[in-house]
């Protein structure tokens with residue numbers, strides 16, 4: 001049954017009981033047909049995995065008594081994926097889904113100087129994050145932030161060390177991350193502007209190459225995270 005890990009919002013968890021609501025409750029009751037007495041697993045997105053026994057069930061609410069709790073500490077090395085907004089919805093969603101699978105601590109989408117403006121459906125992205133979180137069996141649910149410029153990114157992540165994927169960088173080998181908190185920066189389809197590259201240099205960003213080919217923005221985003229898969 002560990003194949004299905006439900007999401008229980010921390011607000012719906014007390015010392016010995018948890019509640020699944022909305023889509024999670026509907027999924028447990030209608031699709032997977034859980035019954036009273038069945039055991040389920042639920043994660044709160046804050047490092048805790050609960051084994052619990054269903055005590056009441058309806059389409060809207062599943063109540064379960066907590067039998068066991070397993071806690072995973074926060075990663076010591078955090079990787080925040082920051083990328084310039086991608087106009088095409090399917091490509092943007094692909095980047096977000098893969099970022100969750102590949103272990104981004106947070107995801108930040110910003111309006112880059114060369115981003116083509118388009119409306120982002122934040123609610124839809126949130127549900128993509130949640131299903132990728134469950135599917136990849138992560139314990140910490142990444143938050144998604146939306147910021148207006150690279151300047152705002154640096155202000156928001158003041159204590160983070162920037163690493164920029166830059167098509168003109170000449171290093172060939174991915175290095176390991178030497179800081180606890182890292183901002184992995186990827187440009188939009190139109191690339192970073194000179195102003196943004198200068199700003200990143202002023203912030204002492206490490207410039208890295210992702211190989212000799214020019215990658216699409218969403219490929220670059222997941223390649224960036226793949227460089228540091230075992231860094232946690």
Ligand code: SAM
Pocket residue numbers: 164165166167168169185186187188189190191192208209210211212213214215216217220221
């Ligand atoms: N015309 C743009 C340029 O020359 O900068 C291309 C941008 S590329 C489609 C989108 C982003 O992916 C870039 O801003 C960069 O962050 C990243 N990227 C793509 N290929 C890369 C590579 N080979 N090395 C480093 N970064 C790369």
